[in-house]
Amino acid sequence: MDRFHIHGPSRLVGTVAASGAKNAALPALAATLLADEPVVLRRVPKVRDIATMRRLLGYLGVDSHDRDGAVRLIPGHDGASFEAMYDMVKTMRASVLVLGALLGRRRRARVSLPGGCAIGVRPIDQHLKGLDALGAQIKLEHGYVMAETKRLCGARFRFDVQTVTGTENLLMAAALADGETVLDNCAREPEVVDLADLLNAMGARIEGAGEETIRIEGVDQLGGAEHEIIGDRIEGGTYLVAAAMTGGDVTLTGAAPADLGPLLETLAAIGADISAGEAGIRVRRNGPLRAHDVVTAPHPGFPTDLQAQYLALMTQAEGASRITETIFENRFQHVAELLRMGADIQIEGREAVVRGPRPLSGANVMATDLRASACLVVAGVAATGETVVDRIYHLDRGYEGMELKLQALGARVERVAGP
Numbered sequence: 001m002d003r004f005h006i007h008g009p010s011r012l013v014g015t016v017a018a019s020g021a022k023n024a025a026l027p028a029l030a031a032t033l034l035a036d037e038p039v040v041l042r043r044v045p046k047v048r049d050i051a052t053m054r055r056l057l058g059y060l061g062v063d064s065h066d067r068d069g070a071v072r073l074i075p076g077h078d079g080a081s082f083e084a085m086y087d088m089v090k091t092m093r094a095s096v097l098v099l100g101a102l103l104g105r106r107r108r109a110r111v112s113l114p115g116g117c118a119i120g121v122r123p124i125d126q127h128l129k130g131l132d133a134l135g136a137q138i139k140l141e142h143g144y145v146m147a148e149t150k151r152l153c154g155a156r157f158r159f160d161v162q163t164v165t166g167t168e169n170l171l172m173a174a175a176l177a178d179g180e181t182v183l184d185n186c187a188r189e190p191e192v193v194d195l196a197d198l199l200n201a202m203g204a205r206i207e208g209a210g211e212e213t214i215r216i217e218g219v220d221q222l223g224g225a226e227h228e229i230i231g232d233r234i235e236g237g238t239y240l241v242a243a244a245m246t247g248g249d250v251t252l253t254g255a256a257p258a259d260l261g262p263l264l265e266t267l268a269a270i271g272a273d274i275s276a277g278e279a280g281i282r283v284r285r286n287g288p289l290r291a292h293d294v295v296t297a298p299h300p301g302f303p304t305d306l307q308a309q310y311l312a313l314m315t316q317a318e319g320a321s322r323i324t325e326t327i328f329e330n331r332f333q334h335v336a337e338l339l340r341m342g343a344d345i346q347i348e349g350r351e352a353v354v355r356g357p358r359p360l361s362g363a364n365v366m367a368t369d370l371r372a373s374a375c376l377v378v379a380g381v382a383a384t385g386e387t388v389v390d391r392i393y394h395l396d397r398g399y400e401g402m403e404l405k406l407q408a409l410g411a412r413v414e415r416v417a418g419p
């Protein structure tokens with residue numbers, strides 16, 4: 001297992017480019033199961049979750065090839081499998097995204113139930129309720145969802161909770177349904193909008209993505225398309241947090257400022273200097289940081305995927321910040337590791353109270369999930385001495401070349417291959 005060895009503290013300075021968004025590329029790849037012609041996706045990030053999804057698609061009859069920096073996907077439907085096995089789904093929950101597309105195009109799907117994961121229980125009841133509303137027959141047996149239909153029929157459905165992959169699964173299923181589907185209380189994340197843009201380029205008729213109500217007029221067939229994935233706001237946001245944490249000066253290119261709105265407003269509120277223009281989003285910090293509370297919420301709220309990194313940042317701010325996690329029930333696992341680096345944090349249920357500023361000192365720490373790993377790496381760059389972050393495979397699921405990007409900004413980070 002690879003580890004990062006980090007020698008801090010370093011002040012991060014320079015320009016860093018966001019990769020394509022993992023959480024937009026995953027549904028885009030799944031959407032190729034709906035197509036009858038090749039689909040070309042540009043700016044697909046080279047991260048482990050993408051490799052896992054491509055392997056799953058290969059098994060489901062979609063061949064993919066790298067060509068000229070893009071990924072070309074060629075769907076083959078006849079005789080192809082319609083099953084996403086437990087082994088794949090357990091390593092990557094986003095495998096559940098093939099459910100809506102398989103059902104829409106092939107009219108049947110057998111997809112392993114994802115089960116819980118490090119950050120919470122994460123049920124998929126809303127995905128199933130929505131597909132049921134479109135007329136799918138759904139059975140749960142032996143840990144699998146078995147779903148089939150003669151053809152899905154458009155319907156009106158309201159999500160009880162806003163779910164990103166749930167909204168995406170329903171968009172894909174409804175794209176080939178008979179008639180109009182109206183989805184209420186949809187997730188409004190930029191990744192949902194990017195998926196709708198791709199589906200529309202393939203010939204779907206989707207209106208309202210990015211709003212709470214989305215209308216989908218079903219079509220009989222979807223063709224090929226060429227599409228560029230949006231920039232990764234979470235990856236990019238991680239570098240901006242690191243800039244503020246190290247008193248640095250970093251310009252992020254290739255990510256939309258609007259997608260990062262909640263983070264940028266928060267960084268401004270704590271005393272960082274923010275500017276956004278043609279050259280990118282620049283975050284600078286000279287003076288002290290002020291403590292500031294955040295509550296995670298669905299977009300356009302503060303993203304849960306930046307909570308861990310922000311929590312690390314608040315260890316350097318003056319005063320007490322209260323950080324409330326409302327999306328996932330077990331997303332404070334980074335706290336125990338930050339305590340070992342000298343942070344002062346108390347957890348009360350879904351709230352963490354961080355008191356700062358506290359000097360962080362390098363330590364051996366263990367990554368537990370993707371964003372917790374990123375938090376520990378950022379903390380390691382700001383800490384004095386050597387930090388060793390173990391289990392970097394979590395990080396490799398969603399950050400493309402993180403050590404290289406950090407090195408280019410002046411951090412001393414090295415990947416050391418495990419035994």
Ligand code: EPU
Nearest residue numbers: 023094122123124125126127161162163164165166327370
């Ligand atoms: N929920 C339900 N029932 C459902 C679906 C969701 O109760 O059927 C609940 C969840 O338990 C959670 C809330 O609804 O409390 C929101 O979960 P959501 O379904 O939106 O999460 P997701 O679609 O499984 C995506 C991202 C996550 C990100 C969340 C929230 C992808 C592939 N994953 O997950 O990304 O944290 O939205 O924004 O898009 C990550 O990249 O590190 C990551 C975990």
